[in-house]
Each structure stands twice: as C-alpha cells, then as structure tokens.
Amino acid sequence: MPNNSYVIDGLQYCRWSDKIFAQMAEGKLDAVHVTIAYWETCREALERIGQWQRLFQRFEPRIMQVRTGDDVRMAHASGRTGVVFGFQNCSPIEDDIDLVQIFHELGVRFMQLSYNNQSLLATGCYETEDPGITRFGRQVIKEMNRVGMVIDMSHSAERSTLEAIEISSRPISITHANPASWEPALRNKSDTVLRALGESGGMLGFSVYPFHLQGKSACTLAEFCQMIESAAELMGIDNIGMGTDMVQDQPVSVVEWMRNGRWTKDMDYGEGSADDAAWPEPVSWLADSRGFPTLRGGLVQHGFNAEEVDKIMGGNWLRFYDASFIPA
C-alpha cells in the first residue's frame, strides 16, 4: 500500500480493548469515527469522553485522538489509529445550544440530529411522521456550521434529512447507511436523499451491519462492491466512503440500550424482532478491522481503479475531515 493511501472507517461502536486496537493496526486503519452517545445526557457523554482519554493514555502507542484531518496524517505516519468522537443523537447537548461549541472543543466532530425517534432537532427514521427540522434544530445547524461539527443524518427520517442538507451551509454526512434501492431497510436511504447528499458535497459511509445488507449476513463482498458501484454512479465517486457500523464484543444489554434508551417501558426491538433480539452475525469478509485489506482487494477485483479505491477506502473522508472539522 502506498504511503498516501488512507483507510478511514466512518463508524464503529465496539467494546474497545487491546485486542480490537491490535486488529485495527493489522488492518492498517488510519482513523475511525467512534460513538460517544446514543441517549446519553451531557454529563454521561462527558463520562464517555473521559473514558476515551484514559484509553488514549493507556494505549498511547496504538491510538490517538483526531481533531483535524492533519491528525489523521499524523496517526498514519506513526502507525496508529486516529479516533474521531461523534454522537449518534443530540441527547448530549440536551436543550442547550451552547453545548455545541463546548463539545466541539472536546473533540466531538459528528452529531446526528436524531436517533430513530423524534428529537428536539429532527425526526428519526422509526417515527411514522416526519415534520422536518424544528425551530431549535435550525438554530443548532447554524451553530454546528459555525464551529465545525458535522451534521450526521444516519438514523434520521427522509424529510428531516433533505431539510438538513438544504439548511446547512456546509456539506453534511450520512456516516453509516446504504441505498434503500438496494436493501429497503428503514435505516437505508432513498435515491432522492443520496442524490441531494452527493450534489451538496456530502458524504455517505457504507455500512456492513447485516440489517442494512441485501441478504443480511450472507451478503458477499462482490455483491457489496456492486452496490458501491451503483451508489458511485448516483452520488459521484468523491462522495462515498466506508462507515461499517461495526460492533464487536458488546453484550446484548448495549443493543437494548441503543433501541430502548430510557424512553419506553415496553421492549423495542429496532431492526430486530422478539425472535431475533440479539446482535446479528457479521459478514465473514469484514468481521473486524483486519478485513479492510480484504475489502480493498474486493474493490480492485470489482474493477475500481487505484485512485477510486483510495477515495472509497479513506481519501474522501480525509478530504471531508479537512474541510469540515474547523470553524467556517
């Protein structure tokens, strides 16, 4: 691999450990966007950030925090994996717009405006109705644009996503999802959304979470690469990357937290069901970060040229990080 080829994963939410950091090194992963919060409050999100600061201390030879694109280059040069903080929901800012800048100063670079349900800012993909961006949401988008925090609409509903693209003065992201035309999951995105995302300079990260794949866990690498080719035709080769949505070693209690938070006394099964309530089996070809060279091989095999492969594997995310993580 030439030295200017980057590997960046647009989302993982593993139970972090020495084992997983070693797998990242083996897969030559230069940067990964990690999930700090699903339903966590401000105080709880600070606790998660504190836990990462302990991990940076403890695993200093393997990982480092990423606040800018150049930090990814530094991680790459020193053989480490850079870690980008992000929220899968706006719960950490609670009702307080001032918390956007505060979390940006702490390194948070992505925030989803909603996670499955209606939030104070936007609608999630599991609500039956989607009224678009709220009054508070419009204020927060302006503030995120100002400080350099990227809007992520991975778990948001259609109209809210289209409005976020339109209202935001800077390109937004869908860090982990696939085209709904390929696999019609509620979490996957319509061609309308993906076209608008591409035209506005935004980024899509492709997910290997089985619920987002045609054929679920049985989806082959060749089929996945074919989907990428179609998405590239729709959105442009410069607006796509990876966002594996990879989970490793998490107990079932974590998926229950992701699905239920504290908002229901009934059990919500999300993309699963009562009979299929636990984590899905990962795809064989990208079950952990050691699979990234396999993925690269699949893209080459499919017929993408070297420049295209570099863009998909991380080059596009790096360019997007350079443009997005600093104040407007």
Add this chain to the structure above:
Amino acid sequence: MPNNSYVIDGLQYCRWSDKIFAQMAEGKLDAVHVTIAYWETCREALERIGQWQRLFQRFEPRIMQVRTGDDVRMAHASGRTGVVFGFQNCSPIEDDIDLVQIFHELGVRFMQLSYNNQSLLATGCYETEDPGITRFGRQVIKEMNRVGMVIDMSHSAERSTLEAIEISSRPISITHANPASWEPALRNKSDTVLRALGESGGMLGFSVYPFHLQGKSACTLAEFCQMIESAAELMGIDNIGMGTDMVQDQPVSVVEWMRNGRWTKDMDYGEGSADDAAWPEPVSWLADSRGFPTLRGGLVQHGFNAEEVDKIMGGNWLRFYDASFIPA
C-alpha cells in the same frame, strides 16, 4: 360565599412572596396550579420543588401542598391556599419515562407534553409543522395515565392536542388558554380542539394573560364573561374553569427564559415583539388574586346561575382533581 364554593386557579407563575400569599387569602383562593418548570432539567425541577418545600415551611399558615382533591378541601377548611405542582414542558423528565412516577410521588400533577417548540413527546404551538404524538410520547401518555399525572396541552399544537385527547385513556386538560374563535392567538385553541376536549371530559382553564384576550389588556370583564358563555355552549358547563396564567412581580429575565430557554442564540419574542418585549399590562379586574370575587360578581352579573358560577370558579377543577390525581 357558601362553604362549598371553591375557587381554583388553573395556572399562575408569580414570583411568590408573603404579599402574593396574602392577596390569595384575601381573594379566598382555595387552590392554585403553579409552574415548576418551562425548560428546566430534572435536577433543576427538583431544585424548584425544594424551594416550594421551603415556602410551605415558612408560610405554613397560608399555603399547603395539594396532592389530591381532598387536600383542596383541607386548605379551604383551614383558610389556606393549596398549591398544585405542574410542569409547562416535559423537560424535567428528560429522556427517562421512569421520572414520570418519581415526579408524581413528589406531587407533580400536571405536565404539558410540549412548550411552544417540538419536544420529545409532542409539538409546540410555534412550530410550523405538527406531526402529532411521538413514539416516546405514546409511552409517556400511558405512564401518566397509570400514575395519575394530568396531560396539559396549553402550549401544544393542534394535531398533537387532538391526538393526546384520543390516545389518553383519561381526560386531559388545557389549563390556560381561550378559544381562538374569540381571539386568534397561536396559543388559543380551535373549536375543534375545544369540542373534542369537552366531549372527552377534559377541562379548559380561561386565561387572562392579555395576549390571549380580545382587546388585550383593555378587555373588559363583561366581554370576558361573554366569551365564557360561548365556550360553555361549545364544551359544556362542566368542562370549564379558570386558568388565569397570572404573573406578578417577575423580572423581564423570566419572560426571556420562558421564550428562549437555552435553545437559541437569537432572541425569540414569543407572543411579544422587539418593540413589545416585556410583560403585558394585566387586566384591571384580575390583576392579582384579590380579583376573584370581582370575577365571581361578573359571572353573576352576566347571568350565570349560582351552580354554574360555582362550577366555573372552582367546582369543575375540584371534581377533575378528584378523578385525575390518583392512579387509574
């Protein structure tokens, strides 16, 4: 006034003091629903409740906490004013359905599902779109029904209000608003909403906040009583009461907090405007609680009979409290 005539105010949010408690005694106010929170978090709402507990200690001869209808009778018998806790927003339960029962145990008997803006549960009356009750909202309504906390839709939008009436298994309230057919303020309610509220056994409290009145601060008592007669025809004489929305002695910083919370860096003027940003001048005939006998006189003068006047002044609220404040 016969001993079985009650005076209950469906909402006030004064800067509480010995002066105001003395005015309540002079106006023979038996119970008042007071505002604990607009945008406050759980912790902040607990602080407000703690402040009330200090007031109950300090002003024990004048005020007492009301948790049931019988507590109002006890306040009445002992010449005190009963205080009912309520939230004007769902912010104190944050994202946690378990906080509904916890706040009920602390005496909170009313909670608005949204305050002007979109909340996690429902839509506020100042949003441009109203998608109705959210997934979390449906869960919370069920829980409020279970424990005996009354749904209040005073600051909510039309569709959310109609859905709350329909989804709730117990009658709901609009503690402080007037018919929009009389004064077309965004905060006032359509005949559709008021008819559905009356038919479901719910309660409307009439507001004397000038922004909700035809003619604003110049609205006369006779005009106000005429509006009550029309509302009684629409909703039934058993489903109406007072909810003055009375404010006394609050600094402008409080109205700014009510309008802006922490959700915007711009200034929102709510029902006012940049040129008219402060508190409106109250109506002369009900500027503080000493005006309740004047109001009673106005109702008699208008032609309501003694039984009807008693219902409007507090009898209906007391019956509603009896039915609503205990577990289903």
